[in-house]
Amino acid sequence: MKxxxxxxxxxxxxxxxxxSGISKYDxxxxxxxxxxxxxxxxxxxxxxxxxxxxxxxxxxIGVELIKQEVKEMNLDVSTNLSDEKNRDEFEKLxxxxxxxxxxxxxxxxxxxxxxxxxxxxxDFQKEYAKKINEQNAYINAYLEEKLGGGDVNDSKWMDxxxxxxHKLLEKLIDxxxxxxxxxxx
Numbered sequence: 001m002k003x004x005x006x007x008x009x010x011x012x013x014x015x016x017x018x019x020s021g022i023s024k025y026d027x028x029x030x031x032x033x034x035x036x037x038x039x040x041x042x043x044x045x046x047x048x049x050x051x052x053x054x055x056x057x058x059x060x061i062g063v064e065l066i067k068q069e070v071k072e073m074n075l076d077v078s079t080n081l082s083d084e085k086n087r088d089e090f091e092k093l094x095x096x097x098x099x100x101x102x103x104x105x106x107x108x109x110x111x112x113x114x115x116x117x118x119x120x121x122x123d124f125q126k127e128y129a130k131k132i133n134e135q136n137a138y139i140n141a142y143l144e145e146k147l148g149g150g151d152v153n154d155s156k157w158m159d160x161x162x163x164x165x166h167k168l169l170e171k172l173i174d175x176x177x178x179x180x181x182x183x184x185x
Contacts, residue, residue, distance in 0.1 A: 080137035
């Protein structure tokens with residue numbers, strides 16, 4: 001439950017800046033450099049639809065900073081990776097005849113993304129799930145180290161947790177602003 005909640009908080013913090021076309025850029029082109037690590041246009045295109053991929057660049061920068069911070073702190077992320085059963089379920093493409101609306105959306109997204117990336121929808125879903133699982137493991141390890149635990153059923157704690165997460169991310173970005181270079185608009 002906590003992992004699902006943290007994932008929701010991560011994606012809930014993304015502020016969309018409007019539609020931006022990413023198709024004019026090459027997949028290998030660097031969108032940003034974060035403390036020496038490139039975030040490519042292809043990285044963004046893999047995780048997000050083309051019409052909004054650039055809108056998520058700030059979020060991708062935040063995730064990269066968190067990942068680097070976790071590595072510098074020598075934190076073990078393995079305890080934050082989804083267990084095999086949950087990972088296997090998320091890696092599976094929902095069936096074509098699924099009645100579940102969420103499953104339908106996942107399937108539709110996987111088909112569109114797979115086509116533009118020259119993959120099968122099944123391969124895309126599997127790789128997408130791995131990337132999201134890894135990102136979440138780093139974010140969860142960072143938040144647990146910085147904020148500790150709490151009761152996800154306590155709405156007051158959740159409100160405070162969300163505020164603290166925003167403050168941590170803003171501080172991390174501010175501390176590293178000289179080592180973040182955005183290369184595309």
